[in-house]
Amino acid sequence: MTIREEVHNMKLMLPKMASTDSEKKNRALLAISDALTAHSKEIYEANHKDMAAAEESGIKDAVKKRLKFDESKLYACTEGLKQLAGLPDPVGRVTLNREMDKDLILKRVTVPIGVIGVIFEARPDALVQISGLCIKSGNCAILKGGKESKETCTVLFNVIREAVIKAGLPGDALMQVSTHDEIDEILKLDEDVDLIIPRGSNAFVRYIMDHTRIPVMGHADGICHIYVDSSADRDMAIPIIIDAKIQYPAACNAVETVLVSRKIANEFLPKLEKALRDVNVKIRGNKEVADIIAVDGELLSDDDYRTEYGDLTLAIKLVDDVKEAVDHINDYGSNHTDSIIAEDRAAVDVFFSTVDSAGVYHNCSTRFADGFRYGFGAEVGISTGKLHARGPVGLEGLTTYRYLMEGAGQCVKEYAEGTKEFHFRDL
Amino acid sequence: MTIREEVHNMKLMLPKMASTDSEKKNRALLAISDALTAHSKEIYEANHKDMAAAEESGIKDAVKKRLKFDESKLYACTEGLKQLAGLPDPVGRVTLNREMDKDLILKRVTVPIGVIGVIFEARPDALVQISGLCIKSGNCAILKGGKESKETCTVLFNVIREAVIKAGLPGDALMQVSTHDEIDEILKLDEDVDLIIPRGSNAFVRYIMDHTRIPVMGHADGICHIYVDSSADRDMAIPIIIDAKIQYPAACNAVETVLVSRKIANEFLPKLEKALRDVNVKIRGNKEVADIIAVDGELLSDDDYRTEYGDLTLAIKLVDDVKEAVDHINDYGSNHTDSIIAEDRAAVDVFFSTVDSAGVYHNCSTRFADGFRYGFGAEVGISTGKLHARGPVGLEGLTTYRYLMEGAGQCVKEYAEGTKEFHFRDL
Numbered sequence: 001m002t003i004r005e006e007v008h009n010m011k012l013m014l015p016k017m018a019s020t021d022s023e024k025k026n027r028a029l030l031a032i033s034d035a036l037t038a039h040s041k042e043i044y045e046a047n048h049k050d051m052a053a054a055e056e057s058g059i060k061d062a063v064k065k066r067l068k069f070d071e072s073k074l075y076a077c078t079e080g081l082k083q084l085a086g087l088p089d090p091v092g093r094v095t096l097n098r099e100m101d102k103d104l105i106l107k108r109v110t111v112p113i114g115v116i117g118v119i120f121e122a123r124p125d126a127l128v129q130i131s132g133l134c135i136k137s138g139n140c141a142i143l144k145g146g147k148e149s150k151e152t153c154t155v156l157f158n159v160i161r162e163a164v165i166k167a168g169l170p171g172d173a174l175m176q177v178s179t180h181d182e183i184d185e186i187l188k189l190d191e192d193v194d195l196i197i198p199r200g201s202n203a204f205v206r207y208i209m210d211h212t213r214i215p216v217m218g219h220a221d222g223i224c225h226i227y228v229d230s231s232a233d234r235d236m237a238i239p240i241i242i243d244a245k246i247q248y249p250a251a252c253n254a255v256e257t258v259l260v261s262r263k264i265a266n267e268f269l270p271k272l273e274k275a276l277r278d279v280n281v282k283i284r285g286n287k288e289v290a291d292i293i294a295v296d297g298e299l300l301s302d303d304d305y306r307t308e309y310g311d312l313t314l315a316i317k318l319v320d321d322v323k324e325a326v327d328h329i330n331d332y333g334s335n336h337t338d339s340i341i342a343e344d345r346a347a348v349d350v351f352f353s354t355v356d357s358a359g360v361y362h363n364c365s366t367r368f369a370d371g372f373r374y375g376f377g378a379e380v381g382i383s384t385g386k387l388h389a390r391g392p393v394g395l396e397g398l399t400t401y402r403y404l405m406e407g408a409g410q411c412v413k414e415y416a417e418g419t420k421e422f423h424f425r426d427l
Numbered sequence: 428m429t430i431r432e433e434v435h436n437m438k439l440m441l442p443k444m445a446s447t448d449s450e451k452k453n454r455a456l457l458a459i460s461d462a463l464t465a466h467s468k469e470i471y472e473a474n475h476k477d478m479a480a481a482e483e484s485g486i487k488d489a490v491k492k493r494l495k496f497d498e499s500k501l502y503a504c505t506e507g508l509k510q511l512a513g514l515p516d517p518v519g520r521v522t523l524n525r526e527m528d529k530d531l532i533l534k535r536v537t538v539p540i541g542v543i544g545v546i547f548e549a550r551p552d553a554l555v556q557i558s559g560l561c562i563k564s565g566n567c568a569i570l571k572g573g574k575e576s577k578e579t580c581t582v583l584f585n586v587i588r589e590a591v592i593k594a595g596l597p598g599d600a601l602m603q604v605s606t607h608d609e610i611d612e613i614l615k616l617d618e619d620v621d622l623i624i625p626r627g628s629n630a631f632v633r634y635i636m637d638h639t640r641i642p643v644m645g646h647a648d649g650i651c652h653i654y655v656d657s658s659a660d661r662d663m664a665i666p667i668i669i670d671a672k673i674q675y676p677a678a679c680n681a682v683e684t685v686l687v688s689r690k691i692a693n694e695f696l697p698k699l700e701k702a703l704r705d706v707n708v709k710i711r712g713n714k715e716v717a718d719i720i721a722v723d724g725e726l727l728s729d730d731d732y733r734t735e736y737g738d739l740t741l742a743i744k745l746v747d748d749v750k751e752a753v754d755h756i757n758d759y760g761s762n763h764t765d766s767i768i769a770e771d772r773a774a775v776d777v778f779f780s781t782v783d784s785a786g787v788y789h790n791c792s793t794r795f796a797d798g799f800r801y802g803f804g805a806e807v808g809i810s811t812g813k814l815h816a817r818g819p820v821g822l823e824g825l826t827t828y829r830y831l832m833e834g835a836g837q838c839v840k841e842y843a844e845g846t847k848e849f850h851f852r853d854l
Binding site: 104354 | 441442446525527531533540541621633640642644663666669671674675753757779780781783785786788790791792794795796800812815818827828829830831832833837838839840842843849
């Protein structure tokens with residue numbers, strides 16, 4: 001079968017997946033969890049092969065950390081699947097139930113989106129999470145992991161697929177592809193594929209957007225900010241900045257730029273500098289910052305503040321007040337997650353009402369932007385676009401809805417002519 | 428100012444629009460309603476010019492009917508605005524309120540999408556509706572109407588803009604463009620424009636999708652079906668088919684194909700034929716249909732069933748049962764609105780659970796698929812895509828959301844290390 005035929009077959013299976021009852025889906029999730037544990041040896045062996053190849057080709061430590069699939073990752077995966085099984089079914093929820101007229105009832109009911117293509121980085125655990133989310137939400141998924149994780153992903157995929165079939169779900173609801181050519185082929189199938197979720201660099205997401213008519217839910221890079229207001233509790237600000245920078249610097253929700261009120265810069269920057277030096281974070285800044293503390297590398301130009309470092313580097317900039325901070329964030333940021341550290345409620349209100357990002361935080365770390373931490377059970381990615389789902393995308397973001405109407409012979413003519421009238425009553 | 432600069436200015440105004448309170452927005456809607464009535468003479472005069480030009484260039488009756496802006500259209504517009512003013516504010520709704528841990532609160536709050544470009548056909552009343560919906564939902568709108576309606580739209584736009592400014596809203600929140608070159612320029616502004624809503628032919632929507640990275644909410648053509656099951660109440664089926672075909676044949680929710688169960692074809696088709704002939708509807712069909720009743724024009728091939736006629740023409744096809752009907756609809760339809768006429772609950776259940784359309788109806792006309800009829804106050808269009816909004820798009824479809832988090836100094840480190848735990852409690 002060609003990819004085109006396989007995907008078309010998947011589309012034909014949608015009604016079956018969409019109408020699979022909750023119990024069966026949950027049983028499949030638990031079966032996958034058990035199967036992963038039963039096949040752990042096989043999985044670790046495959047991962048060793050991937051890790052060895054990665055060592056040889058000398059890839060970055062951050063990538064290796066993601067690539068590794070050990071006991072703790074397996075545990076997180078199996079626990080995640082169990083949690084997912086315990087969550088309410090996102091399909092079949094009635095979100096509108098309206099009597100339009102006597103014997104004319106309109107309902108809006110959630111349904112799976114359909115065929116979803118997910119292209120993710122070299123993180124084998126992402127394959128498990130995404131498969132689980134798609135099964136629970138009744139979607140069919142085309143999965144493509146980063147090439148460095150090929151061996152691990154193939155074993156994981158086969159274990160998952162077998163468990164899915166044993167649990168009575170259509171095995172063809174999940175499909176793995178492994179080459180870029182196959183992805184290019186899939187991008188052309190806008191009749192059969194309903195959504196593409198690319199995870200990776202901005203350039204990669206843009207490539208996908210430019211080469212398909214299929215809607216793309218963008219998990220782009222994150223240029224997250226923390227603004228330290230003149231009213232900030234300094235003892236709170238520093239640990240939050242350190243957490244947001246070093247807890248997982250490669251994550252998209254790590255902070256890249258700290259904006260500091262000019263009113264407190266002379267006093268605050270030296271303290272921040274010391275805290276950052278203590279944990280080996282490089283400090284970048286423009287001349288105004290360099291006049292107060294030592295900065296690494298060349299002075300930053302305005303445009304340099306559009307950089308996502310993704311490592312132990314932090315850019316600092318001074319601003320007059322919350323308004324200037326918001327203007328900077330809306331212009332230089334990526335609409336991901338931005339936090340204000342402040343005690344002054346008026347400043348927080350301005351920040352909350354005007355920062356145009358998926359996550360707008362007060363007195364906490366940007367690293368909280370995550371489907372698990374939001375209580376969604378898992379996430380298929382973080383959307384920085386505004387349409388459909390925004391922020392961490394869990395089960396809800398993998399559903400859409402249909403309007404179902406039950407009548408008793410009603411025609412529009414009578415309502416258009418005024419001999420009948422709607423009375424809209426929500427039930 | 429160039430278009431690019433104007434649109435960028437619009438973007439900068441978003442926070443102001445987004446935080447405008449409900450009362451002010453409602454006042455603006457009522458002010459527009461009053462201003463339209465006050466300037467009715469001017470509006471009618473402009474419309475007479477458009478109508479005269481349309482007569483001269485010999486455009487279709489259907490287009491002329493849309494183009495005409497008379498007292499009844501003005502009344503519908505002003506009433507629509509008043510209704511809109513009375514609806515709840517779609518912005519600022521809290522759709523999730525979760526305590527993640529002590530003093531760590533996550534909220535999801537609805538916000539406007541931002542800058543929306545709406546390209547609509549030669550229907551001046553659409554300009555009023557869309558402006559009203561965008562104001563109520565706090566969005567900024569770039570409006571482009573069909574060129575045949577240019578004179579009317581310009582007068583309407585100026586009246587609306589003046590009323591908006593008088594009511595204290597930023598006048599630049601609405602912008603009118605009139606040429607295709609301007610639209611092409613806007614399609615490039617993916618940094619500043621958040622959504623494009625094109626209304627028009629499938630070819631036009633595809634052109635837009637192929638020429639922009641901005642998300643497109645497609646109001647494509649509608650190939651709607653009515654399936655007459657063997658269990659159908661025949662006395663109900665015929666008036667519904669007639670209504671769905673002739674009540675407004677140019678509408679996207681008019682029926683194009685009627686599927687009839689083979690079990691009742693010999694008895695039902697002659698009755699349907701008579702009813703259709705009585706209201707001058709042309710009948711198209713394949714050989715199987717032509718063997719039972721007289722059909723117009725050439726016999727239809729399978730592929731011909733993908734046609735949207737948009738006039739008094741109806742295609743008929745026979746099917747074995749509800750399953751074959753659903754397969755036909757999912758393959759040949761446009762995922763718009765499809766209706767089953769049946770008394771057999773099992774057949775209805777199959778239809779409801781497997782037709783993959785925005786609207787799935789039972790025993791009523793497809794023409795009900797409309798924002799007004801759903802009780803949304805108005806609609807900006809009908810979406811046949813699955814992402815974001817599906818079916819008639821009203822106020823809710825013009826909003827997105829942000830996650831707001833209030834903390835007291837929390838860092839992720841403690842939760843990652845297990846010294847603190849989330850307890851997720853919905854408030």
